[in-house]
Amino acid sequence: MAEKQSQLNNAYYGPPIPPQDQSYRRRGCSLSCSHRLLKCLLKTTVSVIFIIFLAYIISFFILYPSSFKLQVTDAKLTKxxxxxxxxxxxxxxxxxxxxRNPNKMMTVYFDKIRASARYEGHRFDRENLTELGFKVDSKSTHFLNATFxxxxxxxxxxxxxxxxxxxxxxxVYSIELRFHLRIRIGIGFFITGKFKPKVKCELEVPLSSKGNSSTARFETPRCHTYHLIGRYNRSV
Structure with a gap:
């Protein structure tokens, strides 16, 4: 009986379990780490894009609506x-x-201004008023001259x-002016992206050519600004 017991203790129950492949474990860990890194990078990128978009929207609604005032202060029609x-x-x-930049803490950068003149809805001329961009500091006014x-x-x-x-x-002639602008707004070291507002002015301009007996005088019109974000309209 003792001999049988010894045989049972040394009995073979199956093939030995092979050792785990260490290289497989390392590959699995590497793939898992890469996946986590890619996921973290994707979350970070989305968060940065969201923060930039949020800052853009906040700057638009807080700063942009009162960023500048465009006025036609004088007009002379000779033909x-x-x-x-x-x-x-x-x-x-x-x-x-x-x-005019009426704000205390803000600088307005005018990168481009295009103006068109219309009569009875028909455009008869357009001009680029900014060969080079310029800026208007806080509580400052910049003057431009234009000739059509x-x-x-x-x-x-x-x-x-x-x-x-x-x-x-x-x-006296009713002439409509349309201005298409491309501007940026700066506060300290922060400068926003580009905004593309439009300004429309309805002029009543007396003809001042020789022989004209009209005594009407030009009155500064009230111009309307439309704050838009979008592609710059080259057909102005």
Whole structure:
């Protein structure tokens, strides 16, 4: 019986368990670490993008609406003739423009200003008012001069021609100006991204050419600013 017991104690129950592959364990750990690192990097990137977007929105709603005031302070119209047989408008319009920064802590960077002049909804000229960008410091005003001069083909219908004849009789012409701007706002070392506002001014400009008897004087109009974020409109 003792011999049988010894045989049982030394009995073979199955094949030996092979040792684990250490290289496999290392590969598994490496893949797991890479996955965690990639996940952490993705979360960090999303968080940074969200913070930048939030700062952009806050700067827009807090700073941008009162960032500047554009006004046409003076306008002189010395030529405005329309020939009905060939639909040619001849014109010369000189403008004085002011850009006021009313804020105490903010600098406004004007990277581009484009202006277009329209009559009865028809654009007859456009000008780039900023060859180089400039900035307007807090509580400061920058002045610009602009001249629209030349001739342009515009197609006025019967109603438009009737309005032109009325303006001609009165010696005062209704001219619309549209300004498309590209600006940035700075507070200290922080400068926002680019904003693309639009400004529209409705002018009533008396003709001051020789022989004109109109005694009307130009009155500074109230311009309306539309604060937009989007692609700069090159068709201004």
């Amino acid at each position: 405005f003739n329309f020939t009905t047989n060939n639909n040619i408008l001849q014109y010369k319009l000189d403008l004085n423009i002011s850009l 001069a030349g001739q342009q083909l515009i197609e006025l219908d019967a109603h438009d021609i009737s309005d032109f004849n009325e303006d001609k009789s009165a010696g």
